[in-house]
Amino acid sequence: MKDTESPLGPRPKLLPIAPKAAPGRRHLPLAQGARPVDQYWRPLYAVWELTLQCDLACRHCGSRAGRSRPDELDTRESLDLVDQMHAMGVKEVTLIGGEAYLRKDWLVIAKAIADKGMELTMTTGGRNLDDEKARAMKAVGFRSVSVSIDGLEPMHDALRGVKGSWKAAFRALKSLKAAGIPVSVNTQITRPGLTQIEDTFDLLVQAGVHAWQVSQTVPMGRAADEPDLLLEPFQVLETMAVLYRIKKKADAARVRIWPGNDIGYFGPYETMLRGNMPRGHMSSCGAGRMTLGIEANGAIKGCPSLPTREYTGGNLRDETLKDIWERSEPLRFTRERTVEDLWGFCRTCYYAEDCLAGCSWTSHVFLGRIGNNPFCHHRTLELLREGKRERMVLKTAAPGEPFDYGIFEIVVEDWPADELARARELVATPEGFLLHTERAQAGIRARFEARAQDLPDSVDYD
């Protein structure tokens, strides 16, 4: 991207913004029986896409949300799923979308989850989450709600595709707090948004959040259409420096930092960021071991983020949740992985046996398969030692379905001389950004502000 180009110009014209999703795949094969390891792991945390319908038009939306799926579970089927999750030992359910509150029976389903004693949370864009909804949410038992906020107002609105989204998100935080629901925020780091994250975090502290979940935008769904939104692997150096700085503020403000599994790994800030987790550092991908992903049509995955095509283990209309969990290959893939399954840099890494290439989602949507992850702090530091860095180059565009992805290749190259010195300084201090990022910022901000003027006030997909 040239410094003078807009990082968020007009949307790519090739693909529809919100395609009508194809019906879920049915009657997928299951293994004859469950192995001990399949019965050992139990879904502790379920993330449930209640509907694909959405009132935003986010340019980085991994599920290309907007319209409902043609075959979403009805109320009876949804309540049956709640019973099955409870029987399986699920302890926490996060409702997502699309936008979960656009489903007419969402509070009925939410109440059933809470009534079973499972912790009930939600992630929302908050566009239409007003006082009345917040009070209703409190009444049915929401324990915490996370609102998605990706930057300062013009940037957030431009990313979310609807004017007023940023103000609405902060209004939602206020409504939720007024109703007595603890609030947190989810933030995706994009390339143009990286330098705004600290200023954004300051606003979140003022808004009284108890936790902040941070992840990076990866090329799934609509984000796959816009490579300019994506960080380069070498920018992990910047991301981690930003998180280091934010963690200091967060500790002072008593806000818990909750890095997504795609953030890391094993650099000098690992203990600071993940020292409160059971192993004191990141562990490998939890898909299908603790985490369960549910699509609105009953498709079951080991993690909500994973691509639908390759990682759907079965459909609730065909099999029980227990059978899909225990006997479908796509949910088993993390249960017996070894270093033999890794490739590229990760294969010979010092941390390979414990990390197993980190986030499967990140690897798969960039490279078309898991087992090698260039978005890694340790790896970036090791390459920096040799004066090298990695970049991603798009080779094949995404086809335009929910949860689809393009294919990228890793290019290993020398750091430009001036950036190499800056990168080493950034690691040592850790203050500031890389030179390219610093130079690009003024232009980026100006263009976001201009872009935010042209946005629609609402979206109507039908």
Add this chain to the structure above:
Amino acid sequence: MARHTHIPCTQCARHVRATDPQCPFCGTAITEAQRLSVASAPSLSHRLSRSAMLAVGASLTLGACASTTSGDRDGQVTADARPDAMDEGTIGALYGDPGPAPEYGAPPPPPMDAGDSDGGPAPRYGAPPAPVAV
């Protein structure tokens, strides 16, 4: 799946295998005291909710901080988590602990008694654990 116990290096903060004599990144020696404190860390059950797991993890970390260590506790799991067929005590060591933060999820709620409006708990500073139902 072989799993290593890691100890943060006291000099450069990188994680080092507890079996290594020194940090491969900066050469600082790993002391016997560091190794011992990791080996004696208590167990965690993967059947805890995320907020409970974090709350317990936080108290462990706080304890570990005193000796500047942190460690791998997944070699032991609670009996209720294990099907009868499993080999006592080995499955956790074989399969490790779950990764608790899918990107499409949300941060876990604060512990029940943390209140709604004080910004929530900061586990590194020893917030009380959430009510736990295992």
